[in-house]
Amino acid sequence: MRVLKVNFIILILIFYLSPLICTSYGAEENDLWLLVSSYEDVGITVQDLAFFLATHGYDARPEKSYVTVILSSGEVYLTPNGASPRLADLWAIPPTPTGLIMLIPEESIQKDVKYEESKNKKFFKTLSRYVLFPVTPLGMCYDGSQHLGETYSSFGYNVKYMYDPSQFDWQGHLWVLVEDDEQPDYWLAVDNYYGIMTQNEYYYVAPYSFEEFEYLDSINPKWRLL
Numbered sequence: 001m002r003v004l005k006v007n008f009i010i011l012i013l014i015f016y017l018s019p020l021i022c023t024s025y026g027a028e029e030n031d032l033w034l035l036v037s038s039y040e041d042v043g044i045t046v047q048d049l050a051f052f053l054a055t056h057g058y059d060a061r062p063e064k065s066y067v068t069v070i071l072s073s074g075e076v077y078l079t080p081n082g083a084s085p086r087l088a089d090l091w092a093i094p095p096t097p098t099g100l101i102m103l104i105p106e107e108s109i110q111k112d113v114k115y116e117e118s119k120n121k122k123f124f125k126t127l128s129r130y131v132l133f134p135v136t137p138l139g140m141c142y143d144g145s146q147h148l149g150e151t152y153s154s155f156g157y158n159v160k161y162m163y164d165p166s167q168f169d170w171q172g173h174l175w176v177l178v179e180d181d182e183q184p185d186y187w188l189a190v191d192n193y194y195g196i197m198t199q200n201e202y203y204y205v206a207p208y209s210f211e212e213f214e215y216l217d218s219i220n221p222k223w224r225l226l
Contacts, residue, residue: 028071028072028073029071029073029076029090032053032058032069032071032076032090033090035053035056036078036086036087036088036090037085037086037087039052039086039087040085040086040087041087042082042083043082044080044087044088045080046062046063046064046065046066046067046079046080047062048080049062049067049078049080049087049088050062050067052087053067053069053078063094064097065079065095065097066078066079066091066094066095067079067088068094076090076091076092077090077091077092077093077094077095078090078091079091079095103218104215104218108210108211108212108215109208109209109210109215109218109219110208110209110210111207111208112205112206112207113205113206113209114204114205115160115177115185115187115189115204115205115209116185116186116187116204117186117187117188117189117198117204118180118183118186118187118188119186120180120182120183120186122182123180123181123182123183123188124188124196124198127152127178127188127190127196128195128196130151130152130155131148131151131190133192133193133194133195134192134193134194134195135147135148135192135193136192136193137193138193139171140192141173141174141175141191141192141193142174142216143192144192144193145161145174145175145176145192145213146213147192148175148176148190148192149161149176149213152176152178152190156181157178157179157181158178158179158181158211159176159177159178159179159211160176160177160179160187160209160210160211161174161175161176161177161209161210161211161212161213161215161216162174162175162176162177162189162203162206162208162209163206163207163208163209163210163216163219164206164207164208165207165208165219165220174216175189175190175191175192175197175203176189176190176192177189177190177204177209178190187204189203189204191203
């Protein structure tokens with residue numbers, strides 16, 4: 001009878017203590033998350049992250065692209081996340097590298113292509129009717145060229161954006177080419193301030209040309225200052 005009573009007491013203690021045991025296991029993940037959330041390093045590597053965690057008492061093992069952290073409740077995985085908030089992202093299963101993913105289709109952005117100027121006077125007169133120049137003030141070629149591209153596209157014309165990037169002594173320039181619908185592969189260059197450009201070879205070749213305005217963001221670097 002006494003043995004049964006002792007066993008019953010043990011069962012009662014296990015029942016009340018088991019939530020505390022589970023909580024202590026769960027708290028490990030919370031403490032780890034708090035630690036990586038308390039610091040930031042945009043240049044941290046897998047090796048750096050493993051060393052940082054080890055100095056804070058964690059069993060951290062660097063892999064190729066992530067860090068394995070062994071807790072009493074099992075393994076968790078962290079990957080350095082660069083400029084995103086916190087030092088790392090937390091994974092329940094080992095992250096699988098996906099390799100390179102092409103975001104911009106080949107040939108979408110062309111370099112140093114020279115386009116043939118259309119000599120079609122009818123085409124010149126037609127384009128002149130759609131827009132009143134200047135479209136935007138001098139120096140606002142990005143906004144003006146986007147407006148030109150959208151306007152000519154809305155009338156069914158094939159449009160390309162031409163971009164000459166800025167340099168130390170040059171602020172850069174953006175303009176559009178409109179394809180002659182009667183002569184494929186012949187174009188007229190249009191500057192948002194000066195209008196349709198003829199007899200000027202500069203406007204028919206550029207370091208970059210592309211059909212979608214958003215590709216401009218893929219060419220212009222976005223600099224970070226620490």
